[in-house]
Amino acid sequence: MTSAATIEALLRPDLRGGSPYGAPQLDVPVALNTNENSYPVPPEVVATITERVTTIAPDLNRYPDREFVELREALARYLSRTGTTITSDMVWAANGSNEVLQHLLQAFGGPERVAIGFTPAYSMHPIITRATGTTWIDGQRGVDAAGHANPAGPGSQFDLSVESAVAQVAACDPNVVFLCSPNNPTGTALSLDVVEAVYDAAPHAVIIVDEAYAEFARSGTQDALTLLEGRPRLVVTRTMSKAFAMAGGRLGYLAADPALTDALRLVRLPYHLSMQTQAVALACLDHTELMLSTVDAIREQRDRIVTDLTALGLTPVPSDANFVFFGGLADAPTTWQALLDRGVLVRDVGIPHHLRVTAGTPAETTAFLEAMASLTPEHLER
Known part of the structure; x- marks a missing residue:
């Protein structure tokens, strides 16, 4: 063999x-x-990164702040810029938004549990789901509530309507639902009506709205952060890889009810965010306007x-x-x-x-x- x-x-x-x-x-x-x-x-941000990393370098013999308190506070301030109040206990972070998604699936997915996403969407959603032993269901875009194809038109085959999303979610009673907005690979943003309807239609599920590209949305596009209050099963994931030009820094994060973020401590590895990662992310957040x-x-x-x-x-x-x-x-x-x-x-x-x-x-x-x-x-x- x-x-x-x-x-x-x-x-x-x-x-x-x-x-x-x-x-x-x-x-x-x-x-x-x-x-x-x-x-x-x-260059100004590079200088701040260098300064922050130099400051923490002598202490690399010690473990990093396991709770990444300073970083959570900085991310909460950033997310609150648009008027939605996000507190540090609502924020979680990991090594890229993929690890954030993995934590969510480890906590709320697993054997004999089901996750649904509406494809085509981010290809890592099913990969992470299956890697955690969770059953993946390929939901469909571009169909109506009865499963019939939408009329032809630019991008219409990739639309996700309230009626279609609700019907598909209700049919499988999932434990996790992925909604990608703006969607990858199509670039289309979801109406918040879809998010609200799916949340109501899936009472046993954590609803994950993947907003990796939120900063690039066209004027008037609403983000799902505005829906968090009163919805303890709703999660909004973000990344610093795109708008913050930090793909090599590997920092993803989410906002959710404090009880949900607290549950993720059950599955994260000890000290999962290195001192260097925290320092680089904080340096970028020190220069938010410049980075954006x-x-x-x-x-x-x-x-x-x-x-x-x-x-x-x-x-x-x-x-x-x-x-x-x-x-x-x-x-x-x-x-x-x-x-x-x-x-x-x-x-x-x-x-x-x-x-x-x-x-x-x-x-x-x-x-x-x-x-x-x-x-x-x-x-x-x-």
Whole structure:
């Protein structure tokens, strides 16, 4: 028996044959495939990071603050900026929002428990769910309450209505519900009516609203933080990877009822947030306005992509995120490779006739749009 076969036989049965998360990490001139913030951390913030890390470095022989009190207070102040009062005991943080989601599934999922999400959505939701032994149910977008497809239209096949979401949730009585807003990969934001209706329709479930891209939402888009009061089963997850340009820093967080955040202490590993991680995150929060100063520039490039792809005969989905999901391609993998051959890396998420591109700097956006213009019309769906 080969070593691979030996390990396969020892692996949990529910993990056999599974595929890990993976986005290509290639050395290309223009990398627009993982929704990173293309702007580097400003020198002033680098200086503060250096100062904070230097300060704590002599104490690395000690464990970090297990309760990350200063960081929770800083995150609570940040979340309260828009008028919704968030207190530090409502905040939880971990090494990226994926670990935050893992804590939630460890606490509220598990064997003989069910989680539902509405796909296409963030591909890690089912992976984390299954890794915790929780049963995953693929909910559908683009259908009505009876399961019939929505009328054709740009992005309509990815909409999630109140009636459809409620019907699907009621049918499976889940323990965990994932709602992604703005949704990845489509970029579309959910109406808060959907969140409220799902919460009411799933009385035995923790409702997770994944708002990793919330800072990029178009004007007038409401976030789910406003719904937390009086809803102890509602969770809003966020990340510093995108708007804060901190993908390499690995800091995700959530806001929820204090009783729910307290429950996560049962599953977190001891001292799970290192001193360095806390120091880097605090340094970025010290410069919140500066760190968020690129958001408008990224929105501008996102909207430019939508406009220019439409002019090329493609069908981009209007986006509230820092990326654009676009259709109208004859063959998505062929176009993906053709763009890569031109030095532009975008994301093929496996949905026929569609690709996803991150909104980068003006120069990166220009490179992508010029590459797309050179490919059409022969790559257009007919």
